[in-house]
Amino acid sequence: MKIKLFITIAVMLLSTSLHAATLEEKVVEHTMKNGMKLLVMERHTSPTVAAWIRFRVGSVDERSDERGIAHLLEHMLFKGTTTLGTRDFAAEKPILDAIEVTAQALTAEKAKREKSDSAKRAELEKQLVKLEADASKYVVKDEFFELYSKNGGTGYNAFTSRDGTTYLINLPSNKLELWAAIESDRLQNAVLREFYTERSVVMEERRRSYDADPESKLWETFVAASFLAHSYGQPTIGWMSDIENLTRTKAEQFFHNYYAPNNAIVAIVGDINTKETIALIERYFGAIKPGKEVPPVTTQEPKQAGERRIELVAEAEPTIMMGFHKPGIATPDDYVFDVISMILGSGRTSRFHKKLVIEAQLATEIGAFDAPGDRYPNLFVISANPRAPHTVKEVEDAIQVELDLLKTTPVAERDLQRILNKIEYEEARRMGTNGGLARNLTEYEATTGSWRYMTENRGKIAKVTPADIQRVAATYFTRENRTVGFISKKGGDK
Amino acid sequence: MSRFLLLLCFLVTAAASVSAADQQRANPRTMKFPALNFQIPQAERVVLQCGMPVYLLRDTELPIINMTAMVRVGSVYEPAAKTGLSGITGSVMRSGGAGGMAPEQMDDELEFMASSVESGIGSDMGTVSLTTLKKNFSRTLQVFSNVLLRPDFSAKRLEIARKQTIEGLRRQNDDPKEIAGREINRAIYAGHPLGNIATFASVGTITRQDLVDFHHRYYRLDNMILAVSGDFDRAALLKELNGVFKAEKYPAPLVLPPVPQPAEQLQGAVIYGKKDVNQTVIRMGHLGLTKDSPDIYAIRLLDYILGGSFTSRLTMEIRTNQGLAYSVGSRFDIGRRFTGSFIAETETKAESTGKAITLMNSIISAMTKEPVTDDELTAAREYLINSFMFGFTSPVSIVTQRARLEYYGYPDGYLEQYRDNIAKVTKADILNTARKYLHPDAFQIVVIGDAAKFDLPLESLGTVRELDLKLNIPRP
Numbered sequence: 001m002k003i004k005l006f007i008t009i010a011v012m013l014l015s016t017s018l019h020a021a022t023l024e025e026k027v028v029e030h031t032m033k034n035g036m037k038l039l040v041m042e043r044h045t046s047p048t049v050a051a052w053i054r055f056r057v058g059s060v061d062e063r064s065d066e067r068g069i070a071h072l073l074e075h076m077l078f079k080g081t082t083t084l085g086t087r088d089f090a091a092e093k094p095i096l097d098a099i100e101v102t103a104q105a106l107t108a109e110k111a112k113r114e115k116s117d118s119a120k121r122a123e124l125e126k127q128l129v130k131l132e133a134d135a136s137k138y139v140v141k142d143e144f145f146e147l148y149s150k151n152g153g154t155g156y157n158a159f160t161s162r163d164g165t166t167y168l169i170n171l172p173s174n175k176l177e178l179w180a181a182i183e184s185d186r187l188q189n190a191v192l193r194e195f196y197t198e199r200s201v202v203m204e205e206r207r208r209s210y211d212a213d214p215e216s217k218l219w220e221t222f223v224a225a226s227f228l229a230h231s232y233g234q235p236t237i238g239w240m241s242d243i244e245n246l247t248r249t250k251a252e253q254f255f256h257n258y259y260a261p262n263n264a265i266v267a268i269v270g271d272i273n274t275k276e277t278i279a280l281i282e283r284y285f286g287a288i289k290p291g292k293e294v295p296p297v298t299t300q301e302p303k304q305a306g307e308r309r310i311e312l313v314a315e316a317e318p319t320i321m322m323g324f325h326k327p328g329i330a331t332p333d334d335y336v337f338d339v340i341s342m343i344l345g346s347g348r349t350s351r352f353h354k355k356l357v358i359e360a361q362l363a364t365e366i367g368a369f370d371a372p373g374d375r376y377p378n379l380f381v382i383s384a385n386p387r388a389p390h391t392v393k394e395v396e397d398a399i400q401v402e403l404d405l406l407k408t409t410p411v412a413e414r415d416l417q418r419i420l421n422k423i424e425y426e427e428a429r430r431m432g433t434n435g436g437l438a439r440n441l442t443e444y445e446a447t448t449g450s451w452r453y454m455t456e457n458r459g460k461i462a463k464v465t466p467a468d469i470q471r472v473a474a475t476y477f478t479r480e481n482r483t484v485g486f487i488s489k490k491g492g493d494k
Numbered sequence: 495m496s497r498f499l500l501l502l503c504f505l506v507t508a509a510a511s512v513s514a515a516d517q518q519r520a521n522p523r524t525m526k527f528p529a530l531n532f533q534i535p536q537a538e539r540v541v542l543q544c545g546m547p548v549y550l551l552r553d554t555e556l557p558i559i560n561m562t563a564m565v566r567v568g569s570v571y572e573p574a575a576k577t578g579l580s581g582i583t584g585s586v587m588r589s590g591g592a593g594g595m596a597p598e599q600m601d602d603e604l605e606f607m608a609s610s611v612e613s614g615i616g617s618d619m620g621t622v623s624l625t626t627l628k629k630n631f632s633r634t635l636q637v638f639s640n641v642l643l644r645p646d647f648s649a650k651r652l653e654i655a656r657k658q659t660i661e662g663l664r665r666q667n668d669d670p671k672e673i674a675g676r677e678i679n680r681a682i683y684a685g686h687p688l689g690n691i692a693t694f695a696s697v698g699t700i701t702r703q704d705l706v707d708f709h710h711r712y713y714r715l716d717n718m719i720l721a722v723s724g725d726f727d728r729a730a731l732l733k734e735l736n737g738v739f740k741a742e743k744y745p746a747p748l749v750l751p752p753v754p755q756p757a758e759q760l761q762g763a764v765i766y767g768k769k770d771v772n773q774t775v776i777r778m779g780h781l782g783l784t785k786d787s788p789d790i791y792a793i794r795l796l797d798y799i800l801g802g803s804f805t806s807r808l809t810m811e812i813r814t815n816q817g818l819a820y821s822v823g824s825r826f827d828i829g830r831r832f833t834g835s836f837i838a839e840t841e842t843k844a845e846s847t848g849k850a851i852t853l854m855n856s857i858i859s860a861m862t863k864e865p866v867t868d869d870e871l872t873a874a875r876e877y878l879i880n881s882f883m884f885g886f887t888s889p890v891s892i893v894t895q896r897a898r899l900e901y902y903g904y905p906d907g908y909l910e911q912y913r914d915n916i917a918k919v920t921k922a923d924i925l926n927t928a929r930k931y932l933h934p935d936a937f938q939i940v941v942i943g944d945a946a947k948f949d950l951p952l953e954s955l956g957t958v959r960e961l962d963l964k965l966n967i968p969r970p
Binding site: 043045046047048084136141142145146147149150151152153154156170172173174175177178181182184185194196197198199200201202203204205207208209211212213214215283284315316317347348349354357358361364385387388414417418421422424425426428429431432433434490 | 520525528530531535556557558589598601602625627657658661662665668670805816818819821876881884886
């Protein structure tokens with residue numbers, strides 16, 4: 001067993017960076033023979049533990065005929081295994097196979113759209129309903145949830161992003177073995193039962209999260225327009241017609257291709273013993289064979305050569321989003337963007353808040369952030385709600401004034417120091433919850449290659465100079481590199 | 495020969511070790527666990543020289559101190575014609591400067607220390623909270639006490655807050671879920687301060703003097719409780735708190751204005767708002783109960799079984815079995831001072847609107863007809879008892895919880911007896927509480943969407959009242 005305790009030489013960047021060192025001391029890193037990465041941290045504040053598994057595969061890794069599959073698969077992995085979620089898998093399996101044949105035929109028929117044969121569709125639909133009813137006799141509904149829940153588990157959930165897919169739970173700390181048993185079973189023996197009902201659930205999720213919510217709909221359109229080539233542009237949930245055409249077979253392929261221990265990062269944070277925890281995970285996951293690595297996305301977004309403007313007409317008040325292409329996380333310029341984003345958009349002293357909200361009162365809300373993912377080159381995004389009677393154009397111009405100011409005028413030392421003070425505080429604060437730590441450990445391990453990004457980040461940011469900010473602002477905040485999205489109120493302002 | 499034997503031995507060992515490993519991997523259905531030692535964490539209660547109760551919990555894991563003042567105030571005390579006054583007061587206490595310190599100066603000083611002081615007023619509680627690195631505590635505490643007791647209410651900042659509130663009103667019908675949430679609350683609490691919402695007119699009448707008076711009336715040292723947690727030295731902290739909150743003489747004890755309980759509505763209604771969307775937002779409900787009812791434990795179990803978990807009846811049928819919705823559920827919001835509510839909610843495609851409403855109604859009605867099953871009762875009970883410890887995972891949540899129990903007047907031993915009280919609830923208790931508190935005939939049903947695409951005429955569900963979602967925005 002190889003347990004490496006990483007205690008780095010404490011480089012005292014600032015007088016009180018004790019807590020960065022503490023995280024370095026507390027996190028134990030262990031790589032299993034099959035490639036699974038464990039990050040374990042003891043916190044004895046309460047007798048609870050957070051257990052997170054992150055797979056290095058997200059919607060960015062989908063081909064065009066798979067859009068939405070990473071997210072739909074995430075839903076499907078709550079449906080059980082060959083032994084959990086079923087009363088008798090041997091009897092259930094032939095029905096599941098028949099469902100798949102019928103559902104694929106139905107999906108293919110529906111895909112013909114207006115040329116499809118309605119009698120054939122009706123017949124297939126009838127067959128599918130009957131088969132699903134037959135199969136449901138064998139299903140133990142949501143047994144994973146039921147087992148976790150009875151044992152006091154809370155926050156049992158999962159989320160899919162462009163960059164990855166994460167499964168999480170909080171448990172009383174004496175019940176971590178339940179997690180190891182269920183999750184190792186899920187990784188090896190998942191059965192994607194009730195697939196076509198869940199596909200309908202995801203369509204409802206899409207209607208709820210995007211179609212019927214104007215701001216999210218603008219967001220989806222804006223991101224898609226920003227990326228012509230790279231798969232960061234496609235929505236994680238998939239377009240509606242993508243979801244309609246996903247099949248269980250496709251989901252199973254995606255699962256078998258990518259859900260392997262060498263693509264998994266596990267973080268266990270809480271009231272546990274590190275050595276015993278690693279032994280426990282070795283016992284349950286150690287025999288699982290490694291799979292192939294997720295291939296990198298090789299498509300590069302061509303350099304944007306002119307402004308793009310996206311309008312959404314909706315029953316809603318105006319909103320504006322402005323995006324600029326930039327490099328991904330942990331690249332040299334990305335640290336400069338971290339500083340820029342805090343100067344412009346973080347807190348009541350930020351320039352956007354002071355200038356646009358308090359002084360000119362053009363907007364009620366304004367913020368700046370990176371999106372839609374981190375692993376690959378992404379966008380620096382500014383989002384604002386204009387305050388009537390001020391228009392999208394007025395807000396857009398005022399934002400541009402602030403961006404241009406960064407090019408011409410060096411940022412004051414006090415502003416940079418305030419940012420470092422804020423990061424120092426955040427370093428301490430984020431140590432305060434099991435789930436928050438587990439989230440950060442898995443996220444940064446996956447997107448930057450090491451969770452140590454968390455402790456090294458402040459040192460990198462401390463080196464950013466006013467000249468760096470001017471250079472980066474001049475390089476990226478250009479009209480050619482800009483995409484603007486906005487909502488126009490349907491029928492104007494009545 | 496010997497080589498063959500050796501090989502055989504190796505194989506036997508290998509086989510044996512595989513089955514040993516199998517035995518070491520337990521079945522999740524029958525797994526047993528080591529005992530867990532969980533004691534409900536306590537917080538110390540002390541009383542400052544000025545008479546203010548303070549809950550303390552020292553924890554040195556992080557070099558941070560958190561503090562919250564809970565003030566007996568709320569939107570229920572604002573005049574209907576000035577709805578929005580409490581929200582704006584809470585916000586401008588922080589944004590409008592305090593103790594002679596200008597707003598810009600306060601923002602700059604706090605953010606340079608990475609400290610935060612925030613203030614807000616909800617329906618039945620006002621809070622001012624502080625978060626700071628330990629090294630900046632004293633200075634942040636000064637700002638905190640000024641915001642709490644000596645806000646300056648800058649006229650310019652009041653105007654900004656007013657304009658922001660008005661912009662919020664302009665946007666109140668943009669998101670169908672927001673419309674539905676607001677309208678179900680308004681329907682359930684019709685005629686009660688809890689059902690009032692701000693309007694362009696009410697926000698327009700609010701003056702700076704209104705803010706000053708509202709604050710002056712409620713933000714008194716004899717009308718608040720403090721909760722402090724984090725990396726402090728007890729003696730030094732108490733000395734600082736006594737220094738900042740000096741005893742004050744008030745001409746008369748504070749008497750909170752009487753607010754009646756909301757009136758029960760016996761008549762159901764359908765409230766429809768038209769939006770050009772492909773999915774309908776559905777909310778249905780009526781009044782519920784308060785924390786003083788002995789039925790709250792049965793209600794917790796009922797909630798889990800009916801609509802409060804992923805395996806609840808509503809989620810199981812409408813989402814898992816029928817694929818009609820992504821999000822579906824129901825909840826009794828147990829009232830602390832005023833009667834709470836029961837609300838069931840979902841969103842479904844326009845074409846299955848009627849089906850979803852009918853299904854929800856019948857699933858809720860079924861709770862009042864037959865007892866829940868043994869399995870349902872066991873699952874709910876085990877979850878509520880075994881997950882209880884998650885209410886105590888951070889010093890902030892522990893100390894805030896204790897202060898809240900005193901603020902709302904929960905009986906002594908409430909937390910200590912909670913799990914026993916849950917364990918005592920029977921199937922008959924759940925059936926009785928369902929009959930007592932669930933009345934589908936009296937549901938206010940809010941439906942936001944495009945009725946032209948519905949599978950059922952709304953009139954078949956009851957008398958329909960249509961909302962006017964056009965805002966009559968006054969010209970500035």
